[in-house]
């Protein structure tokens with residue numbers, strides 16, 4: 001029978017009342033400490049869109065949207081279903097999630113996540129076009145990523 005190392009086993013399976021039984025995973029590009037802070041925000045937020053894993057999902061979706069090479073403009077597209085997962089089809093929802101998490105994160109985790117989001121924002125604003133009629137719409141136009149031309153401009 002192999003020798004058991006209880007301390008090592010415990011270290012591999014952290015159980016926390018705050019984070020729940022699932023060991024929090026490290027978000028690509030974030031320190032372990034910041035990943036834990038994000039995980040904590042996701043568990044405690046009580047927000048409809050901020051579920052565990054939402055931040056990682058949002059970052060992946062944001063990068064994926066900006067991925068096509070070239071200078072061709074990109075158009076965000078409304079998601080056909082408003083459930084927690086399909087909402088991410090609309091890249092602007094992914095950006096909403098990141099904004100909400102950023103607002104809730106304590107420093108320095110906020111700054112760390114901000115450093116991942118900012119260069120994506122730069123590409124997003126470069127690859128999308130301004131919506132000249134954004135001021136006529138009511139919905140969420142306080143966020144600059146909703147003031148860009150979308151595939152369905154009547155939306156909102």
Ligand SMILES: [Zn+2]
Pocket residue numbers: 081082083084085086087
């Ligand atoms: Zn759905």
